[in-house]
Amino acid sequence: MMSKLARLSAFVALLVWAPPVAAEDARTVMKQSIDQVLAALREPGLSHEERLRRVEKVAEARFDFKRMSKLVLARNRKKLSAEQQDEFLVEFQKHLTMTYGRRLGEFSNETIEMGDARTESNGDVTVKTIVRGGAADGVLIDYRMRARDDSWYVIDVIIEGISLISNFRSQVQEIVSTKGADQLIDVLREKNEKEAQES
Amino acid sequence: MTKDPFRVTVLLVASLLCACATTTSEPVTEAPSAQLEPATDEPDSESATDESDPFQRVNRGVFWFNDGLDRVLLEPLAAGWTWMTPEVVPVRLGKFFDNLRFPIRFVNNLFQLDLKQTGRELGRFVTNTTVGLVGFFDPATGWGLEKRDEDFGQTLGWWGVPTGPYLMLPLLGPSSVRDGFGYLVDTPLRVTTWLWFLRPPELINSRALLLDDIRELRRASLDYYVSVRNAYTQFRRAQVANGEVPTEETYDDLYEVIDDDE
Numbered sequence: 001m002m003s004k005l006a007r008l009s010a011f012v013a014l015l016v017w018a019p020p021v022a023a024e025d026a027r028t029v030m031k032q033s034i035d036q037v038l039a040a041l042r043e044p045g046l047s048h049e050e051r052l053r054r055v056e057k058v059a060e061a062r063f064d065f066k067r068m069s070k071l072v073l074a075r076n077r078k079k080l081s082a083e084q085q086d087e088f089l090v091e092f093q094k095h096l097t098m099t100y101g102r103r104l105g106e107f108s109n110e111t112i113e114m115g116d117a118r119t120e121s122n123g124d125v126t127v128k129t130i131v132r133g134g135a136a137d138g139v140l141i142d143y144r145m146r147a148r149d150d151s152w153y154v155i156d157v158i159i160e161g162i163s164l165i166s167n168f169r170s171q172v173q174e175i176v177s178t179k180g181a182d183q184l185i186d187v188l189r190e191k192n193e194k195e196a197q198e199s
Numbered sequence: 200m201t202k203d204p205f206r207v208t209v210l211l212v213a214s215l216l217c218a219c220a221t222t223t224s225e226p227v228t229e230a231p232s233a234q235l236e237p238a239t240d241e242p243d244s245e246s247a248t249d250e251s252d253p254f255q256r257v258n259r260g261v262f263w264f265n266d267g268l269d270r271v272l273l274e275p276l277a278a279g280w281t282w283m284t285p286e287v288v289p290v291r292l293g294k295f296f297d298n299l300r301f302p303i304r305f306v307n308n309l310f311q312l313d314l315k316q317t318g319r320e321l322g323r324f325v326t327n328t329t330v331g332l333v334g335f336f337d338p339a340t341g342w343g344l345e346k347r348d349e350d351f352g353q354t355l356g357w358w359g360v361p362t363g364p365y366l367m368l369p370l371l372g373p374s375s376v377r378d379g380f381g382y383l384v385d386t387p388l389r390v391t392t393w394l395w396f397l398r399p400p401e402l403i404n405s406r407a408l409l410l411d412d413i414r415e416l417r418r419a420s421l422d423y424y425v426s427v428r429n430a431y432t433q434f435r436r437a438q439v440a441n442g443e444v445p446t447e448e449t450y451d452d453l454y455e456v457i458d459d460d461e
Contacts, residue, residue, distance in 0.1 A: 071453070102415070102418075156453075156454070161440075162429075162434055163433060165454075167426055170428070171421040171426055174422050188421065191421060
């Protein structure tokens with residue numbers, strides 16, 4: 001009979017040898033999230049606010065907003081105090097949520113076709129999707145995902161080759177270098193307040 | 200068929216006479232001071248982005264002009280056109296005009312030595328012009344003849360010519376030294392160069408397809424000028440790469456969190 005120790009070590013070895021969460025898993029969790037969003041958009045009888053809230057919940061669970069805001073700030077992060085960084089995260093998340101919530105209103109009969117997943121050189125996985133039907137027919141949307149804890153989280157959305165992180169980063173860079181880092185949060189907050197009023 | 204909204208968001212924000220805009224005055228008036236003051240500290244102005252824009256001051260002025268013109272002229276015309284037609288009309292008409300851009304795609308696929316895609320373009324044009332009723336419909340895509348937008352700017356990029364500085368062209372929108380030159384070279388292949396009366400309807404219709412996208416871009420940007428510049432630069436890079444992981448070397452740095460403290 002196998003000694004306890006042997007069994008334990010076999011178990012540990014199994015754990016160690018278990019292949020790391022693969023590209024396929026990133027694709028699977030992304031597909032789940034997309035299905036949840038589409039379900040929320042299609043469910044009849046929901047008000048716009050309810051729909052939005054359900055989509056936001058999916059996004060909060062699948063997007064790593066913290067990492068995204070760090071990637072957007074990049075080098076400029078060092079110019080912000082810890083409190084300012086937290087504030088930026090809050091406003092940035094609010095900004096993204098509002099922007100995409102508004103756009104969702106335009107979605108009606110589109111479906112999302114899942115494409116391949118590609119493992120990047122740094123271990124991230126890019127999950128490709130294509131919009132089918134509607135006005136955005138054929139548009140390519142890639143999700144760059146990174147493993148954290150025991151799952152995969154979105155750290156960038158790339159539409160037709162245009163990375164959201166890169167786009168925001170260059171705007172942040174411009175504001176920091178022309179108006180100064182302290183102004184950055186004010187600019188973002190002002191923008192959010194204005195948008196909240198308009199919508 | 201394909202990609203119109205976003206493609207064109209940039210392509211037209213990009214190359215047609217769409218004017219593009221700053222969230223009006225604010226970033227534009229900021230531009231001069233941005234030029235006079237040295238970047239705050241550290242030479243990091245290029246650390247976070249790789250868009251070369253030495254003519255920013257002039258570009259911002261042109262951008263402001265284009266945007267103004269768009270707001271008073273093109274956008275209202277496009278909105279009116281959208282208002283008086285059911286949605287399918289602008290979409291179909293957009294496909295018709297796209298079919299007319301066949302010569303540019305055909306020749307530039309050839310210049311990039313992609314005989315397969317050159318053949319596909321020819322097949323597309325023949326199919327969509329006949330079965331697709333002069334291009335209003337696109338049966339070719341369904342039959343496996345996918346379109347790929349090409350132009351001489353992309354051909355130059357394919358041959359390794361760098362983009363050069365970013366340029367905001369009056370009336371034409373975002374471009375670069377390379378792409379602006381490419382635009383000139385493509386001129387004889389542009390059907391609307393010869394059938395010039397098609398140009399205004401093409402323009403209004405293309406703009407109509409972008410009403411939501413551009414309105415959204417204006418609203419969501421912190422600095423609309425920079426947002427358009429970045430989107431144009433990334434979009435063109437992806438176009439030149441023809442869907443083959445263009446991004447590896449530029450992106451790995453993008454996804455590195457500096458001094459991560461977790």
